Amino acid sequence: MKNTNTASLLADLREGRNLSTQVQSQLILLLSGPAILAQLSVTIMQLIDAGMAGSLGADAAASIGLVSSSTWLIHGSCTGAVYGFSVQCAQAIGAKDKNAVCLSRQGLYLVLAIGLLIGLLGILLSPYIPVWLGGESSILSDSTKYLAVFCLSLPFVLLNSWAVQMLQSAGNTRLPSLIQIVMCFLDVLFNYLFIFIMDLGVMGAAFGTCLAEVCSSLFLSYHVLFKDPFLKGSLKPHYTRTSIRRAWQIGLPASIEQIITGSSYVMFTRIVSSLGSISIAANSFAITAESLCYMPGYGCAAAASVIIGQCSGAGRIDLQKQMAWRICRIGVFMMTLSGVAMFILAPYLMGMLTPVPEIAQLGIQVLRIEAFAEPMYGASIVITGILRGKGDTFWPAILNLLSIWCVRIPLAALLSVPLGLFGAWIAMNIELNFRGLIFLIRLKKTFSKDSGMKTNTM
Structure with a gap:
């Protein structure tokens, strides 16, 4: 019987063998399944932090919610360094080029340097950011502590992202997902220790997550450096002008995209913060649940x-278009099911996060608004991954800038005045549907030049 595990299917892709429609779908599901679990585990960690800190009261929940958008912005602004080299690694592996090892090392040292620099800057600014965001005086101290601890852990947060992306670029999505699940259990254990046993409150939630990230990042990095068949080898980076230039071309737009998105979350939080602690907490919990x-x-x-990425490296231009549209359809279908589930389960999700009825009820309302945006949001997310695999990070940045800052933020500022948090999330719903549409248009244009090429399926 033919072996149909992930490694063998990717080997067939690299070797130029035919992949039937069924096999293409199988490869997508084999890779995306563990990746979904890995992403889910990260979100569960946020739920753990929010839920355990939320049990301390509305102010504790609001203190984390106030700076959560800032942590996304800080983390996101640094991820370009990861993508700049992980995309090159995927393409090098597809081309059966041993340079993937050197590329991964270059990414490692750059990520650590950026993590230390930005983390230090974040610690210095942590007392001022909650004030700039318009937080109430009762939550400023806890917000500052939570943000400072996050910035302290930033090198390990980025190291974890680097290891996950490198392993995924080599086609190994299973190990990162398993370790991220273990990280969730560690987060619960450490949070309980720091929040309740050591009585550190909100700062304890930050310490718990920080320590869980350290454990995960060190284990996965060890596997990249010494175990993975495509990536193990010398620790010397062997920098080359070509790889640095290519990393800059890929990574800078990716970081700009994340800055555009993250800064919009900060601005959205600033809009919401004027609505009071109940709205801040409900907004934070709803975003986490969503x-x-x-x-x-x-x-x-x-x-x-x-x-x-591996299709590109292997020169499988024929297969790229087929797989791109197939992945897009599968992603939109899954996100449609997620939207239905979110609409139905909204009361249970909010009930897990907060015991405060006013916060829970407001969160349920906005979650059900957002459920109708999930399919098109899914399209924009998946197409970003497709374009990134081709080495195109420029257009996702441009489209996000157009959609978020020209549609979401102005509408949220306008609608939140008469409708409160409800109006702000209506604006988000409109923008996410618009974003999905323009990303679909971009995907069609990207592959239109390949429309006349011969396909390569059985």
Whole structure:
């Protein structure tokens, strides 16, 4: 019987063998399944932090919610360094080029340097950021502590991202998912220790997550450096002008995209913060609960980056278009199911996160608004992964800038005045549907030049 595990299917892709429609779908699911679990585990960690800290009261929940958008911005602004080299690794592996080892080392040292630099800057700014965001005086101290601990852990957060992306670029999505699940259990253990046993409150939630990230990042990095068949080898980076230039071309737009997205979350939080602590907490919990629903999109995006990247390296231009549209359809279908589930389960999700009825009820309302945006949001997420696999990070940055800052933020500022948090999330719903549409248009244009090429399926 023919072996149909992930490694063998990717080997067939690299060797130029035919892949039937069924086999293509199988490869997508084999790669996206573990990637979904990995993304889900990260979101569960956020739920753990929010739920355990939320049990301390509305102020504790709001203190984390106030700076959560800032942590996304800080982390996101640094991820370009990861993508700049992980995309090159996937393409090198597809081309059967041993330079993947050197590329992964270059990414490692750059990520650590950026993590230390940005982390230190974040610690210095942590007392001021909650004030700039308009937080109430009762939550400023806890917000500052939570943000400072996050910035302290940033080198390990980025190291974890580097290891996950490198393993995924080599086609190994299973190990990162298993370790991220273990990280969730460690997060629960450490959070309980720091929040309740050591009585550190909100700062304890940050310490718990920090220590869990350290454990995960060190284990996965060891596997990349010494165990993975495509990536193990010398620790010397062997920098080359070509790889640095290519990393800059891929990584800079990717970081700009994340800055565009992250800064919009900060601005959105600033809009919401004027509505009071109940709205801040409900907004934070709803975003965390919603993030459970778009994990299928991110899982498919991770699979897309691997498949499209290795297709590109192997010169399988014929297969790229087929796989791109197939991944997109699968991702949108999964996200549609997630939207339905979110609409139905909204009361249970909010009930897990907060015991405060006012916060829970407001969160349920906005989650049900957002459920109708999940399919098109899924399209934008998956297409970002597809374009990234091709080495195109420029257009996702441009489209996100157009959609978020020209549609979401102005509408949220306008609608939140008469409708409160309800109006802000209506604006988010409109923008996510618009974003999905323009990403689909971009995907069609990207592959239109291949429309006349011969396909290569059985």
